[in-house]
C-alpha cells in the first residue's frame with residue numbers, strides 16, 4: 001500500500017491524465033506527467049512534467065526514477081517503452097493488459113479464451129483474406145485497423161464486397177480485422193476497478209450513444225433489466241480477474257435482442273472492446289457516486305481499499321465536441337457539473353469538455 005505523499009507517474013497528458021492528477025492531489029499524492037505534447041491539458045494541474053517522445057529511454061528512465069508507481073491514460077504506447085519502464089519501476093495496469101487491449105485481434109482472442117461472447121471476426125492481411133473474410137462475415141461488416149484506433153478512427157462500415165475492397169485500399173497500410181456489423185439495440189459499458197489485493201468494485205452500467213463513432217452521451221441508469229446489468233457486471237469481473245488486473249478498466253458491450261427461435265429469451269450481450277484505463281463512459285461517476293472512477297483508479301494502483309461505487313442520482317454525461325465548447329460556460333443550468341479540459345485548440349471531433357447533468 002503506497003503511503004500518502006507518494007508520487008504517481010502518469011503517461012499521457014490529455015483530459016484523462018488531467019482528471020487522474022486532480023484526484024491524486026485530492027488523495028494527498030504527487031503526480032508527474034509524461035507526454036510529448038507541450039500543450040497537454042494535464043500540465044495545467046501539476047508542476048511536474050516530462051516532455052519527450054514515448055520512446056526516449058533517457059526521459060523514461062528519469063520519469064521512472066521519479067515516481068513510486070506508473071500508470072497511463074491511453075493504451076497506444078510503444079510495447080518496448082512499457083517493458084522498459086517495467087524493468088525499472090512498477091506499472092499498473094501491467095504490460096500484459098496493455099498488450100492485449102492494444103491489438104483488437106489479441107483482445108478478441110483473449111475474450112474468446114475467457115468464454116466471452118463477441119462479434120464474429122477475421123484477421124485481414126491481404127486482399128485474398130478480405131474476400132474470404134467478407135464471404136464469411138458480410139453482408140454488413142466493419143473493417144478496422146487492429147491497432148491505434150480511437151473515437152472510430154481507422155474504421156469503415158461496409159455493406160458490399162465493392163465497399164469492403166475500397167475500405168481495404170484506404171486502410172491497407174495497417175493490420176486489419178473484419179468484424180460482423182452488430183445491429184445493436186443499445187450500447188452499454190461497465191467501468192470496473194481491481195486493486196492489487198484482488199478487491200473488485202464496479203459502477204452501474206452506463207448506456208452510451210455515439211455520434212460519428214464518438215461517444216456523445218452516457219445515461220445512467222441504462223435502460224436495461226437487472227439480469228442484464230448483473231450479467232454485464234459478471235463479465236467485467238471475469239475480465240479483471242483473468243487479467244489479474246490492477247486499476248480501472250472499461251468494458252464496452254453491444255446488446256441485441258434474443259433470436260426469437262432461441263430457448264433463452266434474455267438479451268444477448270457481446271463485448272465490443274476493453275480499455276485498460278479510466279473511460280469516457282465513466283465520467284458520470286464524478287457527479288453520481290461518492291468515489292468516482294478517477295479516485296478509484298488511484299486507490300486501486302496504490303493498493304488502497306477501493307471506494308464505494310453506489311450511485312446517488314440519475315446522470316446524463318454529455319461530451320462537448322469541437323465547437324460545442326464555445327460559450328458553454330455561459331449556459332450552465334442548475335444541476336450541471338461542468339468539466340472543461342483547458343485544451344488550447346478547438347478541432348473538429350476533438351473532445352473539449354463534458355457536462356454531468358444530474359437529472360434526478
Ligand SMILES: Nc1ncnc2c1ncn2[C@@H]1O[C@H](COP(=O)(O)OP(=O)(O)O)[C@@H](O)[C@H]1O
Pocket residue numbers: 119142149150151152153179180181182183184187210213214252272273
Ligand atoms: N461491429 C460493430 N457493429 C456495430 N457497430 C459498431 C461495430 N464496431 C464499432 N461500432 C460502432 O463504432 C463505435 C466505435 O467503435 P470501437 O470498436 O469501440 O472503436 P474505438 O476504439 O474507436 O472506440 C462503437 O461504440 C459502435 O457504436
Ligand SMILES: [Mg+2]
Pocket residue numbers: 252273
Ligand atoms: Mg470503443
